[in-house]
Amino acid sequence: GAGVSQTPSNKVTEKGKYVELRCDPISGHTALYWYRQSLGQGPEFLIYFQGTGAADDSGLPNDRFFAVRPEGSVSTLKIQRTERGDSAVYLCASSLAERTEAFFGQGTRLTVV
Amino acid sequence: GDSVTQMEGPVTLSEEAFLTINCTYTATGYPSLFWYVQYPGEGLQLLLKATKADDKGSNKGFEATYRKETTSFHLEKGSVQVSDSAVYFCALASGNTPLVFGKGTRLSVIA
DSSP states (O other): OOOEOOOOOOEEEEOOOOEEEEEOOOOTTOOEEEEOOTTTOOOOOEEETTTTTEEEEETOTTTTTTETTTTOEEEEEESSSGGGOOEEEEEEEEEETTOOOOOEOOOEEEEEO | EEEEEEEOOEEETTTTOOOEOEEEOSSOOOOOOEEEEEOOOOEEEEEEEESTTTTTEEEEEEEEEEETTTTOOOOEEEEOGGOOOEEEEEEEEEETEEEEEOOOOOEEEEE
C-alpha cells in the first residue's frame, strides 16, 4: 500500500517568492501533521489537522505560513514571501487517530536562495 | 511545555557493541513515549513505543522501558550491526499534543 507521499521532493525558490508543498496521507487516516526539520535538529511541530479542520496550529512560526486540508485528505502547506531562514526539510505525517502511530513521508527539502 | 532531551551524538560503535542512547522527558500528564529512526535517505519510521509506566517497547533487537520515576526512556541494543547506522529520535505525545521530538542522535556502526 502507498505510504505518505510528499511533493515536490526538492524545491529551490528565490527569497520573497510563494511556495506550496503538498502532502498525500495514507488513505483513511484522519489525522495529518506538518513538521519542519532543520539540519542537526529534531522535527519541529507546525500544525495538526483532524479531518478538515486545523486542531492545533500553534507551531506555525508566523502569518506567512498557512496550511489547508479542504476535503480531509490531501493537505497543502503554503509559505508566502519566503525567507532564507525558511530553508529546511518539511515533513508530513498521518495517523489513524491522534496519539496512534504516525507515518511520515520522505519530506520536501526547501531551499530559499 | 513538554520537551524531550536526548544525548548528543554522534555515537560511533564497533559491530556487536552494546548501545545505549539516553532520553529524558518533561511532560504534564502521562505521555506516550516513542523512538523513531531515520535511515540514510529514508523517512522517519517508528521503531518502538510505550504508552504507560513500566511498559517495555521492543523491535529489531532494540528495547526501551518507560521509567516514570526517572522520567526516562533510554534506548538499548545488546549487539549493534552496521545496518543500525541511522539517526534516532526520542519523542513523546501527551494529551492532545502532537509528537514532540528530541534533537536526534546519529549512530555510526563500523565493521
